[in-house]
Amino acid sequence: xxxxxxxxxxxxxxxxxxxxxxxxxxxxxxxxxxxxxxxxxxxxxxxxxxxxxxxxxxxxxxxxxxxxxxxxxxxxxxxxxxxxxxxxxxxxxxxxxxxxxxxxxxxxxxxxxxxxxxxxxxxxxxxxxxxxxxxxxxxxxxxxxxxxxxxxxxxxxxxxxxxxxxxxxxxxxxxxxxxxxxxxxxxxxxxxxxxxxxxxxxxxxxxxxxxxxxxxxxxxxxxxxxxxxxxxxxxxxxxxx
Numbered sequence: 001x002x003x004x005x006x007x008x009x010x011x012x013x014x015x016x017x018x019x020x021x022x023x024x025x026x027x028x029x030x031x032x033x034x035x036x037x038x039x040x041x042x043x044x045x046x047x048x049x050x051x052x053x054x055x056x057x058x059x060x061x062x063x064x065x066x067x068x069x070x071x072x073x074x075x076x077x078x079x080x081x082x083x084x085x086x087x088x089x090x091x092x093x094x095x096x097x098x099x100x101x102x103x104x105x106x107x108x109x110x111x112x113x114x115x116x117x118x119x120x121x122x123x124x125x126x127x128x129x130x131x132x133x134x135x136x137x138x139x140x141x142x143x144x145x146x147x148x149x150x151x152x153x154x155x156x157x158x159x160x161x162x163x164x165x166x167x168x169x170x171x172x173x174x175x176x177x178x179x180x181x182x183x184x185x186x187x188x189x190x191x192x193x194x195x196x197x198x199x200x201x202x203x204x205x206x207x208x209x210x211x212x213x214x215x216x217x218x219x220x221x222x223x224x225x226x227x228x229x230x231x232x233x234x235x236x237x238x239x240x241x
Contacts, residue, residue, distance in 0.1 A: 026193065033190040034168045040161030040194050047150050048201035054143050055208045062140065062215050069096040069219075073226055076100065082233070083107075095136040095219075099227050102132040107234060118238045125234055129227035137220040144212050151206035158198020165191020 030041055072094045079085040086097075086104045106128040110121040169187030 029190050029193045033193070034165060034187075037161045037165045037168075037190060037194050040157060040164075041197050044154055044158060044161075044194070044197040044201050047154060048197070048204075051147060051150055051201060051205045051208070054147060055204065058143065058208075058212055062212070062219070065095060065140070066219065068092075068094045069222075072096045082230075095223055096226055098136065099129050099132045099223055100230060102128045103227070103230055103234065116238070121238060122231070122235055126227075126231055129231060130224075133220060133223045133227055136223060137216055140219065141213070141216045144209055144216070147205045147209035147212070151202050151209055154198045154202035154205065155195070156198075158195040158201075161194030161198075162191040165194060 030038060033041065072092065073096050075089070076082070076085065076096070082100070083104060086101060103125055106124050107121075110117070110124055165187055169191065
């Protein structure tokens with residue numbers, strides 16, 4: 001190709017190069033959208049930020065709770081006098097420690113009198129620890145409801161923004177009396193962006209909720225096994241008494 005042919009082809013190549021560099025600009029899509037669609041997008045973005053905040057904070061929290069509970073239980077089963085251990089080291093912000101503390105509190109109250117009702121004491125000990133185990137699980141799962149809500153609602157909120165944006169696009173067609181793609185495409189792109197943000201918020205929320213719910217259930221089962229083992233130890237103490 002000669003120099004003259006290259007110069008002749010340059011104007012034709014220019015638009016192609018420019019169009020080839022075009023890409024979707026999320027910020028421009030947001031700024032050009034209808035005010036209602038903007039409100040929907042802003043709400044979904046806020047929900048997404050809050051979802052990731054919960055994901056990070058809960059991951060750190062559940063890891064720390066499991067680690068501290070494991071350390072406490074290792075120390076707990078090595079002692080001979082549970083009552084002395086709980087008085088000395090039982091005042092900790094650890095789920096296992098609170099389960100053991102609830103049992104020891106009920107143990108002291110039930111064995112304080114002159115007459116000892118062994119069967120009644122066993123039942124009260126089991127009830128006290130089961131109640132504390134359920135309370136610990138509820139405390140851990142308290143913020144997971146938001147993940148479930150976002151996971152189920154966010155796609156529909158995004159769809160509402162999309163429907164509104166498409167309605168606005170058709171309104172612009174009627175106003176301009178021009179149904180060309182150049183008139184319709186920008187509004188539809190902005191509208192579909194609302195659905196994309198809804199999915200962006202919902203997908204990690206659903207995955208995190210399922211994963212964290214499994215972690216909470218597994219930890220609750222672990223606490224229940226600890227409570228059952230401690231209940232067996234206290235039952236043997238009652239038989240000796």
